[in-house]
Amino acid sequence: xxxxxxxxxxxxxxxxxxxxxxxxxxxxxxxxxxxxxxxxxxxxxxxxxxxxxxxxxxxxxxxxxxxxxxxxxxxxxxxxxxxxxxxxxxxxxxxxxxxxxxxxxxxxxxxxxxxxxxxxxxxxxxxxxxxxxxxxxxxxxxxxxxxxxx
Amino acid sequence: xxxxxxxxxxxxxxxxxxxxxxxxxxxxxxxxxxxxxxxxxxxxxxxxxxxxxxxxxxxxxxxxxxxxxxxxxxxxxxxxxxxxxxxxxxxxxxxxxxxxxxxxxxxxxxxxxxxxxxxxxxxxxxxxxxxxxxxxxxxxxxxxxxxxxx
DNA sequence: ACAATTTAGTTAGCTATGCTAACTAATCTG
DNA sequence: CAGATTAGTTAGCATAGCTAACTAAATTGT
Numbered sequence: 001x002x003x004x005x006x007x008x009x010x011x012x013x014x015x016x017x018x019x020x021x022x023x024x025x026x027x028x029x030x031x032x033x034x035x036x037x038x039x040x041x042x043x044x045x046x047x048x049x050x051x052x053x054x055x056x057x058x059x060x061x062x063x064x065x066x067x068x069x070x071x072x073x074x075x076x077x078x079x080x081x082x083x084x085x086x087x088x089x090x091x092x093x094x095x096x097x098x099x100x101x102x103x104x105x106x107x108x109x110x111x112x113x114x115x116x117x118x119x120x121x122x123x124x125x126x127x128x129x130x131x132x133x134x135x136x137x138x139x140x141x142x143x144x145x146x147x148x149x150x
Numbered sequence: 151x152x153x154x155x156x157x158x159x160x161x162x163x164x165x166x167x168x169x170x171x172x173x174x175x176x177x178x179x180x181x182x183x184x185x186x187x188x189x190x191x192x193x194x195x196x197x198x199x200x201x202x203x204x205x206x207x208x209x210x211x212x213x214x215x216x217x218x219x220x221x222x223x224x225x226x227x228x229x230x231x232x233x234x235x236x237x238x239x240x241x242x243x244x245x246x247x248x249x250x251x252x253x254x255x256x257x258x259x260x261x262x263x264x265x266x267x268x269x270x271x272x273x274x275x276x277x278x279x280x281x282x283x284x285x286x287x288x289x290x291x292x293x294x295x296x297x298x299x300x
Numbered sequence: 301a302c303a304a305t306t307t308a309g310t311t312a313g314c315t316a317t318g319c320t321a322a323c324t325a326a327t328c329t330g
Numbered sequence: 331c332a333g334a335t336t337a338g339t340t341a342g343c344a345t346a347g348c349t350a351a352c353t354a355a356a357t358t359g360t
Contacts, residue, residue, distance in 0.1 A: 013287070014272045014275040015272045017272075017283065017286055017290060018271040018272035018274075018275050020287075020290045020294075021271065021286070021293075022178075022179075022267065022268055022271055024175075024293045025174075025175040026179065027297050028171070028172075028175045028296075028297055028300075029175050029176065030217070031218065031297065032172065034218075037347090037348085042316050042317075042347095043317090044316075044317055045317095059338095061336090061338080068180045068183070068184070069317085069318075069319095070318075070319065071338065072320085072338085072339070072340080072341095073318055073319075074338095075339055075340090076316085076339095077316090077317075080316080094326080094336095095327075095337095096336065096337040097326095097338085114169070118165060118168045118172055119165075120300060121172055121296070122167075122168035123299075124168075124296045124297075124299035124300045125164040125167060125296060126164055127296075127299045128296070132292060133167065135289075135292065136167055136171070136289065136296075137167045137170075138285075139285060139288065139289030140167060140170045140174055142278070142286050143171075143178070143289065144174055145278070146178075146275060146278065147174060147178055147274075149273075149274035150178075150181040150182075150270060150271065150274045187318090187319090192344085192346075193345085193346090194345070194346055194347090209309095210309065211307090211308060211309080219346085219347075219348095220347075220348065221308075221310085222309085222311080222347090222350095223348075225309060225311090226310095226345085227345090230345080244308085244355080245308095245354075245355050245356080246308040246309070246354070246355045247307095247308060247355095248308085248309080301360100302360095303359090304358080306355100306358090307354100307355080308353100308354085308355080309352100309353085309355105310351105310352080310354100311350105311352070311353095312349105312350090313348105313349095314347100314349085314350105315347080315348080316347075316348100317344100317345085317346085317347100318343100318344080318345075318346100319342105319343080319345100320341105320342090320343090321340105321342090322339105322340085322341085322342105323340070323341095324337100324338085325337085325338085326335100326338105328334080328335070329331105329332100329333085329334075329335090330331100330333090330334100
């Protein structure tokens, strides 16, 4: 039965799973947002900074793409990061483009912030059995694959 | 070995899992945000509305708690929802409290918006095997437990 | 009973983030 | 080298987050 109607059955289940995954992601981040604020750096700035720290230097447009944000938005986010001394702006051969890179202080701030944010999440994880933690690790990979399909 | 040093080993792994889960949640929502905008209702409004639709009527303070937001923030979110005719405000015995409930139109708009948002995610899910989809369902349950521990 | 306190929401004012439209400056193309 | 394209910025708008300070209602303590 399940096999015969697998497409429809899968669609309904898939939709429900998608819905719950979406909701869980929202609530997860909402909880972690509290720790985010301790850094004094806004969430969008923190996220953009992390692209530069972990993904290396790149142009403003590339950063905007990576962050799924419009250029003017990224322009302002970067302005804030520069003002805070967390990002440096360098010239390139192409006079229109800029090369953005995290400063030493930016890298430090980011890692501390990241630590704080993930800390509470990691603590919550320890309440799970070792087996469940392993399972969760595997399932995060699954989630990453789903995201790539988006 | 793993048993003997389970606390430290678990801590390191747990931290990495937490980090990846955090990152996955961010990227998941960033992708879905695009569909969110189609509804014409902001994400905070949509999220608050969904609490009223699926969780039933409640006071402004309760809604603020549910959404992990301060009362003034929720006050403005609700003002927007009222302006759009998606939420009704009723008096209660306690003259200080208000009873907020989704209007028929609010319920309709929410369900349509929710449909749109989850649609792309559900599509990405179908790329997974049936077995993996089941597994992902378990992930969400685990994730929900982790969130409750936060 | 009524003054003081507590509780629920709102208002005001700040910052950060998202957008589009319109601009400047640099590069590329025909 | 004139016109088109590309990279980024500026201006102006809306939403969403916060704290501080306010109003109004209910509760408490004497």
